[in-house]
Ligand SMILES: Nc1nc2c(c(=O)[nH]1)N[C@H]1C(S)=C(S)[C@@H](COP(=O)(O)O)O[C@H]1N2
């Protein structure tokens with residue numbers, strides 16, 4: 001279980017406001033939607049721009065120093081340099097972003113490396129059922145392994161044809177489009193496979209363990 005200490009530099013006031021919203025169940029409509037019929041999940045509104053949300057720390061991660069580690073309950077721990085990561089097959093995905101703070105943005109074109117490519121290299125052990133992910137700003141978030149191990153999930157280096165900007169997690173962030181966007185860590189540094197769930201930064205502050213926008217899993 002993570003403690004509730006925030007990484008140095010965190011905008012504490014903003015964090016407290018979002019935590020209070022979670023306690024109050026703000027923005028909940030109580031009406032699930034059907035992804036087969038609707039494009040906008042319940043309680044969401046469409047935006048054209050791309051808002052920036054983080055703890056207020058936007059680390060400068062030089063490509064030369066960037067690494068991605070996949071460790072924990074794996075048969076073959078992986079530690080990839082930037083060059084090694086880029087040498088893996090490049091893939092493209094188009095999807096919609098749904099943020100728990102109510103905005104959605106359609107048709108984002110991502111380029112990067114499929115998460116399944118690096119998971120296959122690391123070979124998860126039979127006991128591995130969850131992951132915790134750690135970023136260069138100290139942010140953490142968690143997922144069931146089954147939600148990470150999906151073909152649409154990308155270690156994204158490009159967005160709409162451009163190198164991913166630093167404010168959006170460049171040089172590399174995870175994109176897990178079927179869940180609220182707080183499950184998509186920017187400036188990703190490490191993925192650790194675990195037998196037990198370990199709640200991350202927002203999860204210990206009242207956010208939902210899984211975060212399915214179609215079920216409105218905003219808060220726990
Ligand atoms: N490293 C890191 N990743 C993060 C966050 C963060 O604070 N740090 N915030 C999350 C939240 S709450 C959201 S909504 C999205 C926002 O991504 P964006 O700024 O590119 O829109 O990033 C997620 N990933």
Ligand SMILES: [Mo]
Pocket residue numbers: 053099100101181182
């Ligand atoms: Mo968010």
